[in-house]
Amino acid sequence: MRTEDGTMLSEAATATLDPGSGRVALAGRWTADQAPSVEAAAARIAAEAAGRPVLVDLGRIERLDTLGAWVLERTRGEIEAAGGRLAYAGAAPEHRILLGEMGLRQPEAPAAPRRGRLYGFLDDLGRYVVAAKTDFVTGLAFLGEVVVACMRVAARPSTFRGTAFVNQIEQVAFRGVPIIVLISFLVGGIVAQQGIFQLQRFGAQTFVVNLIGLLILRELGVLLTSIMVAGRSGSAFTAEIGSMRMREEVDALRVMGLDPIEILIVPRILALVVGLPMLALIASLAALAGGGLTAMLYGGMTVEGFLSRLQAAISLHHVAVGLIKAPFMALIIGIIATIEGFEVEGSAESLGRHVTASVVKSIFMVIVLDGLFAVFFAAIDF
Structure with missing residues (x-):
């Protein structure tokens, strides 16, 4: 490599030591294509430190890339861990910025060795409990922020993002109808088929109408819908907001003085709150249709007999x-x-x-909430 006047420049990375002053002058190209010489020069710096302060002069470095900066910062960390000290001098502004960025990316500490299976199990259990407690507190705090944002929107209706709300209703509810109807129809038919096979032993196959009516309307319809919405719309919400975080669009909203909760979260959550009951009702009707068709095919029931028994088995409170x-x-x-x-x-x-x-936690919490509601409704005999 030559300069404009034709002088040859050194390609390899070098580190020239001054034993008297403890100064190390670096030269050459500290780049990935010179990795062997970079490592050798870094080893000389570490050997020169030997528990005492070292000043590294970067003024003669021709070029510094990510690898060279990382090796220098790694060497500095090793020297400081051994009780020494390393400082930089004469660094160009772009080199100083690169070294600073490398200093922020500290390597993760190695995991502590396991002390036995029981100890590892208890350690993991404790971590899960602490993580669950943290998630619960975070969820409550976030719920409070959403409620406050909803109150601000209610106080100033002109700030409500109506277009975003309608778009989310379309994505969550209307576009989700086909798959939810199909799966609910199939599940209703499967439940009815298995119920008929078991009740035929006692000559009570007509009671399958009571079974599917109560099970679907009280539990299965809303539970299946919530699980499918968690997997379909919940994952989409996480991916959309996560992509905006990766592109720093959320930070841009804050810089412009806008509230991301009010703009991004409120329309989505309101769309879910409005759309999920509608989907649950449609899913319940589809499951009842699937159960009724199965009852006619396997149980020999007529349409009139199925509907009359269903009307007698269920009521509005179900x-x-x-x-x-x-x-x-x-x-x-x-x-x-x-x-x-x-x-x-x-x-x-x-x-x-x-x-x-997001999907795993949502499905888990939906099932837990359904169990809590089941206990509550049983306690009040509703």
């Missing part, structure tokens, strides 16, 4: 039980999905991990 649960499940799904979206960091791996966590 429908209300399922619909009462739906908004609460929608709120849980929306809160979890948006929290996980805001926690996405700047990598595709982080996005995938939080989308997975």
Whole structure:
């Protein structure tokens, strides 16, 4: 490599030591293509330190890339860990910025060795409990922010993002109808078929209408819908907000003086709260249709007999039980999905991990909430 006047420049990275002053002058190209000489020069710096202060002069470095900066910062960390000290001098502004960025990316500490299976199990259990407690507190705090944002929107209706709300209703509810109807229809038919096969032993196959009527309207319809919405819309919310975090669009909203909760979260959660009850009702009707068709095919029932027995078996409060649960499940799904979206960091791996966590946590909490409602309704005999 030559300069404009034809003088040859050194390609390899070098480190020239001054034993008297403890100064190390670096020269050459500290880049990836000179990795062997970079490592050799870094080893000389570490050997020169030997527990005493060292001043590294960067003024004669021809070029510094990420590898060279990382090796220098790694060497500095090793020297400081051994009780020495390393400082830089004469660095160009761009080199100083690169070294500063490398200094922020400290390597992760190695995991502590396991002390046995029991110890490892208790350690993991404790970590899960602490993480669950942290998630619970975070969820409550985020729910408070959403409620406050909703109150601000209610106080100033002109700030409500009506277009975003309608778009989310379309994505959550209307576009989700086909798959939810199909799966609910099939599940209703399967439940009815298995119920008929078991009740035929006692000559009571007609009671399958009571079985599917109560099970679908009270539990299965809203539960299946919530699980499918968590997997379909909840994951989409996490991916959308996570992608905005990766592109720093959320930070841009804050810089412009806008509230991301009010703009991004409120329309999505309101769409879930409005759309999930409608989907649950449609899913229940589809499951009853699937169960009725199966009862006619396998149980020899007529349409009139199925409908009359269904009318005698269920009442309006059974429908209300399922619909009462739906908004609460929608709120849980929306809160979890948006929290996980805001926690996405700047990598595709982080996005995938939080989308997975969003679906798993949402489904788990939906089932837990359904169990709590079942206990509550049984206690009040509703």
